[in-house]
Amino acid sequence: MVLVLEHGDSGALGLVLNRPLLTRVDEPFPGWELLAAEPRVLYEGGPVQHAMIVALGRRVPGAAVDGLQPISDRPDERLVTVDLRRDVDDLGSHVETLRVFAGYTGWSGGQLEHEIGQGAWWVCDALPSDAFTRDPSSLWGDVLRRQGGWLAVMARYPDDPECN
DSSP: OEEEEEEETTEEEEEESSOEEEEETTTTSTTGGGTBOSSOEEEEOOSEEEEEEEEEEEEOTTOOOTTEEESSSOTTOOEEEEOTTSOHHHHGGGEEEEEEEEEEEEEETTHHHHHHHTTSOOOOOOOGGGGGOSOGGGHHHHHHHHHOHHHHHHTTOOSSGGGO
16 A cells, blocks of 8 residues: 655655554654554555655644645645654654654656556545554555445455465
C-alpha cells in the first residue's frame, strides 16, 4: 500500500505504509518513540535510498511551526513531514503521532501515470488514519474493502491463489 506524497510533471514520491521493520524507532531516534504510532518501529518506505529517512506525522490542528512541512497546499492538511533533526521537545507538542520510514518509492515524470494506465496500480482514496494504522498487515485489505465493488472482492484474494 503506497501513499503518494508528491506528484508532478517531474515525477512522484510515495511511502509504502504496510512494511514494518524490526528496528524500534527509539534506537536511531531517541525521544521520538513516544510520538510514534504503534507498532513503534521503522517502516520500509520503499526500495529507493534506504538511508534516507522520512518521518510522516499528523500535526495538531492549527500547528504551523518550522520542522513540520505539510504534504499539500491545502490549509486544512494535517499530514506533514517531520524533521527528526529538530529537538523532540520543540516539535512534540505540535505532533499528534508519527511514523518513520527508511527509503521511499519514486517514479520519473509520467512513469506512474503510464503504470496506472497499464493496470499496474489501483488508485484509491486514503484516510488520514491509514498512515498510522495499528495493524499494517491488514491495511491493504481494509483500504480495498472501503472502495466497494470489485476492489472489495480483491481484498479477499489469497496471497497464493493455489491455497484458495
